[in-house]
Amino acid sequence: GEGFVIIGLGTFGTTVATELARAGEHVLGIDRHERHVARVADELSEAIIADARDEDALREAGVGAYATVIVGIGEDLEASLLATMNARLLGVKRVWVKAKTRTHHRILLKIGADRVILPEQEIGRHAAQVLRNPQVRDYVSLGNGFHVVEYVASEDMDGWTLDRLKLDDYQDLRALGLMRGTEFVPCTSPETELKAEDKLLLLGRREDFRRFGDVL
Amino acid sequence: GEGFVIIGLGTFGTTVATELARAGEHVLGIDRHERHVARVADELSEAIIADARDEDALREAGVGAYATVIVGIGEDLEASLLATMNARLLGVKRVWVKAKTRTHHRILLKIGADRVILPEQEIGRHAAQVLRNPQVRDYVSLGNGFHVVEYVASEDMDGWTLDRLKLDDYQDLRALGLMRGTEFVPCTSPETELKAEDKLLLLGRREDFRRFGDVL
Ligand SMILES: Nc1ncnc2c1ncn2[C@@H]1O[C@H](COP(=O)(O)OP(=O)(O)OP(=O)(O)O)[C@@H](O)[C@H]1O
Ligand SMILES: Nc1ncnc2c1ncn2[C@@H]1O[C@H](COP(=O)(O)OP(=O)(O)OP(=O)(O)O)[C@@H](O)[C@H]1O
Structure with a gap:
């Protein structure tokens, strides 16, 4: 509650801003490029x-009245750091910041970001995991x-019972259930039959998943 | 299997390349900037x-012998499109491409990317969802x-039974179970007691989750 400020309306910032606005939240978007502001102006509260x-510019924009600031400036480390520090100076309770490198990450946490x-x-x-398996x-x-893990049954597994x-x-591996289209199928019985997909x-x-993936 | 080529060693490309290499996969990294190649050279196979x-440059690099190409060039749409088309021309079976906009996404799918x-x-x-809930x-x-959804029980929910x-x-909402530290607790009984965290x-x-979030 108490609204969200998104500073830096790049791809990430714009996505966060519009997703929040569409969910009915009060959203203020800020960017130094007129075009980036214009393309979201209709969807946001402000x-x-x-x-x-510029701390004064942010104060005048009313940033101090908000509970949450999201900083979406990835490339310019200095601007990202200053935006974070300014948000803190204006009394904003929660500040999340997008970053590009581990170094940015560590610096941002030191200067007051709650989450990077x-x-x-x-x-x-995530892509590397899915590429391998x-x-x-x-x-x-x-x-x-x-x-x-959401694990999709292959063609070869069609007709297998769960116990197979x-x-x-494995030390700790269990099946919580499975989705077949829009139907939930419990996996309480080892006789449960699997279908491809x-x-x-x-x-x-x-470690269980690593071995499981190797075995199948 | 049959190795991975990562074209474009920005933050995303470098992450995919190094994650795959650390998992023991054969990885070829390609970038036009010497510094980006140098910083990962030790970790990759090549x-x-x-x-x-440049299709010839990619052919000479042996890209045609690989099963998978990942294109990590986000900013330069033309380079991203050409890299994708070249990978296809060289017979690569699976081509995944990073993109910045929906428009890039649609164009890339049309010219042969398997996944964008x-x-x-x-x-x-994801951030917007977690910010709201x-x-x-x-x-x-x-x-x-x-x-x-992984939903963390709040302090107020401490001592609640599941049926509360x-x-x-809800139309289709069910509890598959819960993790308490490293212990799995089944949620088969409505009497199951919840603890904070x-x-x-x-x-x-x-829709169920939206209402569930509002109610709690
Ligand atoms: N000092 C600043 N004040 C306000 N906005 C800024 C400032 N510096 C950069 N921005 C804005 O932040 C946005 C994100 O910029 P940047 O180029 O860092 O993007 P990025 O990290 O590549 O973003 P994404 O990947 O989300 O597109 C841009 O819209 C840019 O205009
Ligand atoms: N024509 C090209 N051939 C080879 N490499 C290229 C080409 N164009 C760009 N690259 C490389 O692709 C990498 C990613 O570039 P880009 O600036 O598009 O990054 P990005 O999408 O912002 O990446 P990330 O967000 O993953 O850091 C860079 O290392 C760049 O040198």
């Missing part, structure tokens, strides 16, 4: 042309080395 | 300075409007 390095986001690294890691469609990390996956051979929802440790 | 727009990746949009959408830690899309979430009031694994439709 859109202002300003240089984020590295889109190219996150998506790059095409049946791994997506996954979430739960922390502590555990993951929930030998999940018990079924989306198995597997929970386990990273 | 690293070459070349302009991806938009890191800033994907992470931007801090308890939504992560999620995967299963297609057909279904998602698996009233999951049955528990990571609930919920499966449901987008």
Whole structure:
């Protein structure tokens, strides 16, 4: 609540701003390029042309009244740092910042960012995982080395029963269930039959998945 | 198998290349800037300075022998398009391409990319979701409007039984289980007691989660 300010309306900043606005949130967008402001002005509550390095400009834009600032300036480290520091100076409670490198990441955390986001690294890691294991469609990390993996059953697995996956051979691997189109199929019985394209929802440790992928 | 070529060693390309190399895959990295090639040369199987727009340069680099090419050139649309077309001309089976805009996305698919990746949009959408619902830690899309959401129990929810979430009031919402530290707790009984910080694994439709988030 209490609105969102997006400073830097590049691809990332514009996406965050418009997604929030479409969900009904109050969004102020700020960029120093008139064209970048103009292309989102209709969708946001407010859109202002300003240089984020200028504390007074941000104060006049009313940034201090907001609970959250997102800084979407990736290339210009100095501008990204100044925007972050200015947001903090104006009393903003939550500041998230997009960055390009681990070094930016560390510096930003030191100067007051609550969270630093590295889109190219996150998506790059994810792409590498899926490239190596095409049946791994997506996954979430739960922390502590555990993951929930969306694993798509291949043609060869059509007709297999669940026990053929030998999940018990692994330290901590289990099937939470599977989606077949729009139908949820529980995986409580080892006799459960799989069909090609079924989306198995597997929970386990990273090491389990590595071996599981090698075995299949 | 059969190796990976990464054309364009920016942040995304470098991440994909090094992640694959660290997993033991055979990786060839290509970039037109000597510095970008030099910084990853030690980690990859091979690293070459070349302009991806030059089909002969790519042929000489041996790109035709690989099964997969990843194009990590985001800014220069023409170079990204040419790199994609060249990879196809050289007979590469799988070509994934990073892009910045929906327009690039559509053009790339038309000229032969198997998959187009938009890191800033994907992470931007994800960030917007988490900003609005801090308890939504992560999620995967299963297609057909279904998602698996990692939902962190708040302090207020400490001691709640599962039935207090009233999951049955929603069209398709169910608890697949929850992680408490490194322990998996099944959610088969409505009497299951929740603790703060528990990571609930919920499966449901987008609309269900929207209402669920509003109610809680
Ligand atoms: N000092 C500044 N004040 C306000 N806006 C700025 C400032 N510097 C850069 N911007 C804006 O930030 C936006 C993002 O800029 P940048 O070129 O760093 O993009 P990027 O990190 O490549 O972004 P993306 O990948 O999200 O497109 C641009 O719209 C740019 O005009
Ligand atoms: N014609 C080309 N041939 C080979 N490499 C190229 C060519 N054009 C650009 N590159 C390289 O592609 C890489 C990515 O370039 P670009 O500036 O488009 O990055 P980007 O999309 O902002 O990348 P990232 O966000 O992943 O850092 C750079 O290392 C650049 O040298």
